[in-house]
Amino acid sequence: MQTVKMVVTGPFNAGKTEFIQTVSEIDVVATERKITSEAERIKETTTVAMDFGRITVDDNLVLYLFGTPGQKRFDFMWEILSEGMLGFIVMVDSTRPETFREARSILETFRAYAPTPYVVAANKQDSPDAWAVDDMRIALRLDPSVKLLPCVALDKESVKNVLLELLYSILEEMEANSRK
């Protein structure tokens, strides 16, 4: 059996679990453990969850979706999770501008881990408090070439669209490389 993986990351409460659950054929497994930080000013004890979803592609190929814990303190987990990934999705809660800066910094960190394609999902677009996608692009300081996609993690079509856009980017890059 062949497997490939993609990672869903983003700040706390962005909707990562929801996103994976919507398309996964298994119940998303959430591993939780409490970790206290060694540093001086710790926010609080936090729950670390690693989400894990599966999509069977065909008889001998499985796609795994890994959701990272949102807390920046656990970026040692990110590193492990990002190992070998095909690409990643940064989920951003469109209703919480206070998390935009963190989302930006998570994006940078993941890019440093692996130079794979990625897309940014502006989640919770169904909420009346959601920022418009164009405003978010400015606030997140995203280059026009970066895909920023409206998303409602509870809606299957919306989640599919985000996954497909990421896959198209992956495909594009592979094709560009194979022409070299």
Place this chain on the structure above:
Amino acid sequence: MALKGNLRDFTISQLLNLIHLARKTGALTVDGPGDKAWAVFREGKLAYARMASEDDSLVGVLHRAKKISKAQYKVLKERAAAMSDKELGILLINANYLTQEDILESLRDAYVGVLERIFPWVEGMFVFEDGAPSLDGKITLKVSLENVIMDASRRLREWEQLQDEIPSLDVALKFADRPGVDLRNVNLSVEEWRVVSYINPKNTLKKIAAATKMNDLEIRRIVYGLLQAGLVEMVRPEGEKIEPRKPQLPVSDPEEQISLVNRIIHRIRSL
């Protein structure tokens, strides 16, 4: 769409930048510590602004700008009570009381002054409502936000620049092994010396900051100075190695990889 949030997380400068870049038309309300500001923008330009605690009539603005005396202020307040700012402005100009320039300059300073005053606010809530609110009788301007933002950004820039230069406090420092650099010949401040005394490839900046009781900004500022002076270099802390990961695919042939991704695409479409 609603734009609302907390200033602790989204600064005034970021907000104005957004209004400017997205050429927004609407009203921004900022409920801050002890006062409330209200500013109206048209296509990304400042049209009008006031603080809740102040007399925002033209007479009030002119008085604060010292264009009219206290006595004149009183008289005008009484006699011109029924007049709109626009009407009063024209009257004052026609009466050779003030020039049009005086009035526009005073208003500009007042409106921009509101933004300048709320810039440092880090506590409070903001709401930006799309659409043009009615400002009947008020004199509106078209002040480009660029300069206003630039002044504020200058202040913010230091912090952001330091973050860019030193994005992570998980790095360590080592002394630059360049010839001609001798610490004894360099004038270091007390804080710099304290940091220097902890320099060791085993100590991350985080550890040094904790040991010297400095916050993230302070430690960055000092390390930046040391880096600029060529005294130290950033290194990965000893015993740690992060290498960029390559995607792992079960097949290595490029054509097969492409076909694999196409299979996934096909499957997801069918979900």
